[in-house]
Amino acid sequence: MNMTTKNIFAGVGVRTTFVNIFYDELMKREFVTLADIMCIKRRLPKGFYDNNPKATLSKEMYYGDLKKASSEVVKALEQVSPGCVEDNGKTGKGKAFKYSGKSDDPLAAERQAIEQKRIEDYVAFCKASAGILPYSWFSSYFENIIGVTHEKGAKVEEVVIRTKSEYQHGLLLTKPLHHSLEETIPFGEHDGQWYGEVKLAIEPNRELRGRILMYGENLKVMQPLRLREQIKEILTKQLENYNDIKE
Secondary structure, three states: OOOOOOOOOOOOOHHHHHHHHHHHHHOOOOOEEHHHHHHHHHOOOOOHHHHOOOOOHHHOOOHHHHHHHHHHHHHHHHHHOOOOEEEOOOOHHHOEEEEOOOOOOOOHHHHHHHHHHHHHHHHHHHHHOOOOOOHHHHHHHHHHOOOOOOOOOOOOEEEEEEEOOHHHHHHHHHOOOOOOOEEOOOOHHHOOOOOEEEEEEEOOOHHHHHHHHHOHHHEEEEEOHHHHHHHHHHHHHHHHOOOOOOO
C-alpha cells in the first residue's frame, strides 16, 4: 500500500524498538499504556510504574523516543483505517490505547518492505566488494548477524555485554551489534565503573568478536565464559605485538 509518511519501521535503535513493541501490543486488541511498553522494553514487571512511587515514567531515558514512536504508530494505523485506534479517555501515564481494526496485521507490508530493503542493501554491498570478502565471512555475517537465518545446528547463546558510559550505551542501542539486542536496566550511579548492560541471543562467532573489539575498552563481555576467554586471548596476542616497546 502507498503511505504518505515515512515507513515507521525504518531505521534502527530505540525509537524503532518502541515502534515494534507498541505495534505488536496493539495487535493483541487490548488496552496498552506507554508505561506497559517501557516495562516490556526494560524487562520490568507490568505495573512497575504504578507500584513504585519513586519510578517516574516521564523521567526515564528514551521516554521522548517512546512518545514519538507511539504517535507514529497511531498515525500510521489511522491512515490505513480511520478510527481503528481508541483511547480510554485518561491522561498521563494512565492513558491507554486499543486497536479495533478489521485486519490482524494492517502494516504487514511496511514491515516486510523494511526486511526486504535490508537484504537488498546488503547484497548490493557484497557485490560492490568485488569479491574481496571471503565466502566464509559472508556466510557468517548474513546468517548470524543480520539474523535472516542460522546454519543448521548453530548454537544460539545469551550474550551479556556491559557498557562503559551513557554515550557508549546509547551508541550501542543506536547501532546494535545484532537484531536481538535488548537493553537491561542501566546501572547509572549504582556502579562506579560500568553504566549499563545489554543482552543478545546469538551464536558467538568471529564477526561478533570483531564488532565487540571495535568498541575497545568501552565494552566488557560478561557471558558466556567462552566468549570472554576468546576476547581475552585476542587482546593478549595483540599486546604481545608491542612487547618490543621500551618504557
